[in-house]
Amino acid sequence: MSTIRRRPGRRPGSADTRGEILAAARKVFAEKGFDKATVRGIAREAQVDPALVHHYFATKEGMFAAAMQLPITPEVILPVLLDGPREDLGRRLVTLMLTVTGDPATREPMIALIRSAMTHEQARVMFREFISNALLYRVADQLGVPHLRIEAAFAQMFGVMVARHVLCLEPMASAGQDELVELLAPTIQRYFTA
């Protein structure tokens, strides 16, 4: 008997099991926040076996990112930061962030989540917990950077994304990626190394 199976009483073999798990995940994350949501609780909400959830999503972070359609997870960001010389880290991170936010397909879900977090308490808690516990602290601890310094770096890049793609301040909204990397990389580099 397979350990990856649907619960009894549930119609088997739906083509969109993954989509149903993600819908359940969105509901549970919104209700519980990121920290308190569990794979078990999401499986219960989706009426599937927890092993099936694990089959589709290796980690809670990955499930959250998929549920919110976020392109940025620790699994994406850590290799970029760790793979290459430390003194070039600011440039690599800024380039990654500008690339990811430069494409509307990856940018729009991030902006949707930020808009919710700015205006709805539940979304704010969920976003804060994901950003800090799942993303910033993990990156900071892996690199040995104090949490406050990585939050300063986050604040810089968050502000640039909002100025560029939400407020559409000129000339920032139309500035080329190279020019922005030149301008911002030393800031990020300093936060990660000073």
Added chain:
Amino acid sequence: MSTIRRRPGRRPGSADTRGEILAAARKVFAEKGFDKATVRGIAREAQVDPALVHHYFATKEGMFAAAMQLPITPEVILPVLLDGPREDLGRRLVTLMLTVTGDPATREPMIALIRSAMTHEQARVMFREFISNALLYRVADQLGVPHLRIEAAFAQMFGVMVARHVLCLEPMASAGQDELVELLAPTIQRYFTA
């Protein structure tokens, strides 16, 4: 005959003429944006003589800041930036921003405006025009700093305010002002001088 008078047909001598002008200003700024709103149009909306508007508010920027209860105007920020050595400018600006956003009475109206700008198109246009034309470009031009660089500085401080007071990321939300000045002033200084 005084040049500062109410229009005919309007009840004279209301105790809250200033408040009525501000209510009219909020309506006109929301409808027209910051750039296209005029003192004349706001006077018409408030049914008062334009000279009376000028009597209460010297500039359109000042009227906007008062209408939105914003503590930050070019008149507040420019003296802080210009009065003192250039090499200490980053520290003065960060200290001003942290002080203004540290007090809930001055912070809450700013956050309310940012929330609106993130979610409503009219508010976004109004906020963008005020921030760029009335605030950032004027400061940049006065100091001879390229507009892109002052927007990078704005993005850093905007991100810090959101991280600290909207998302409430820790440890940034609880960090002391001195520690944040130490961390952020070199970033702002570089944008203003490099």
